[in-house]
Amino acid sequence: MNASSIDFSPSNLALSPVFSAKPFLLALSLISTYLVSVAFYRLFFSPLTSIPGPWYAAVSVLWITTHVLRMQQCRVVQDLFDTYGPIVRIGPNKVAFCDAGTMRSVYCVHKFDKSAYYKSLLTNNNDHAMTTLPHAEHAIRKKAYAPHYTPANLALFQPELNDLALKLTDILSIRSSSVDVLDLFRHLMVDVIACTVFGSRSGSLDNWNKGVRDPLSIAVYDFPKRGIMRSAVPTWAWKLVCKVPNARFREMCNSDNIMAEYVGSRLYEMRANMQAASLSTPIRPTFPASVSATFDHLEKNDLSALGYPSEGTVNVGDEHKMPLIQRLLGSKMPSDEKNQKDVVTIERDIVSEAMGHLIAGVDTSSTSLSYMFWELSRRRDVMQRFQAEIDEIMPDPRVIPDATVLNRSEYLNAFVKESLRVYGAAPSLLERVVPSPSSPSRPSHLTKPSSKPNSRAGSRNTSPSRAASPILSTARHEDFDMMGYALPPGTIVATQAWSMHRDEDVFASAETFLPERWLVDPHADREAEEERLARMHLHLVPFGIGTRQCGGQNLAHLMIRIVVAVVVRNCEVRADVRETNERSMSMRDASVLFPAAKECKLAFVPRAH
């Protein structure tokens, strides 16, 4: 047969075996069989089968992922707790729980490593404390930065923080119309972190006031979105994504580099200054190749025992006051600098760490402050009680009291706790992984092999002893016993502050904003009151819990108190319901909480003194 004799008519082609649909159908049926088998296994034979939860969550990650993308994961997981109880399977390999005893067991006692989810927050393509998954390696990073955030060290920076807060108040007082405080506080926090971490003034607040775009604040804002996109696509595809011809989009893709350039410049300036001043830099080994050998020793040196500034100081300016990058440079750099490779690695680590603090501290604090002022704008009762206290501790409206005075203020404390309870800025699941037997951080007492059958979790409030309830008779030695269920190594487990803060048995009328719940009722039985407050404190975890909890919480507490005090002393706060209301402020959660409208417009009217 020659080519001219082949009939290429459409009707013949459709029947031609070359174009037969059979291979396609075969592939399709193989894939379908595989998917159905996987779903069948996950539903009926997985070690997590007995854990309560909807079947569609057990068979695929698709369901929970859609809620992550809708930025409604916290609410959805809370609904599952309401339906199924305090332990729920939310994915083929993921278990969420809401129980104070289990929370302590996972995050404080066993100190499970973080899950790979955190890698989406890498800075400068490199790890920092928050993204370092293994517990032992993290301990070393934390030891290096933690002394910076002790209350005594932060108190040295209070004059600068006060200046920034007064500048903010001046900006608010002269505006005749409403301002988007979410954006304004973001610029403020960039200045705060520039001051405490880099020892420089970024001028972000000034830029905001002048209506000038501030690339650093924009980069910090863009970074989480960039992280989610970056982790969703392979490197080759990411390079294409970054070429999308849209200037704003490219700026977002480039946010990591913009931050790295800023932080890198500050680091080199600092290093040059330190060298010029012939500083006496202490030499301490950090980030050694083998971290496990030092692990036990580091564990004993927990935060409280660290003692600052015992590790040595740099003799420039105020002997003890130094921004974080100066502290890290002083403690990490080899004095002779013979090994240039080490220097490059160490500097890269410092840049990533400092960037990590920018992204961890800016959006969280600005969201918290925004929700606080929104509450003050609509709760006259809270505002009046607050003003009475602040007017007393701050007779001169331009002289902000010392941190010790702010910390002793009863109503201010109650207001901040209640705000962090209802509007905690990091309310989502804090994922950890059940370790494998070979993991260096796996404690030997993780499981107790038992012959008793599995006991199902029942009520919401499980006491600590319940976490040690019997496990499945089929449980293997390496399984972890969580509330009566045996979880194999590799299972992702997590709790969320959102739910811990909304437990009706602990916080009556949990959805109501009620600072008074944190005050002792003088008419009630004293012992019962103490017990009630202790229970609430046990469930209040806006900064996480255990060794991985927020490294900058003391700075967050200090700055929130300073800003709230000075603004309440100087201004009345108003919201126009046409622009800021329940709907616009409805909470959405990505890794950080934010209002649905992505803005919070409020007006500030100077008070008559």
Ligand code: HEM
């Ligand atoms: C209201 C404000 C803040 C909230 C609600 C908050 C919340 C949190 C939470 C929940 C974590 C733990 C994440 C986990 O376990 O997976 C965390 C970690 C962290 N936060 Fe914050 N944060 C706030 C402000 C800040 C500030 C101002 C800084 C520093 C400038 C900061 C620095 C960090 C760092 C460095 C980590 C990682 C800790 C580590 O793993 O060593 N945070 N934060």
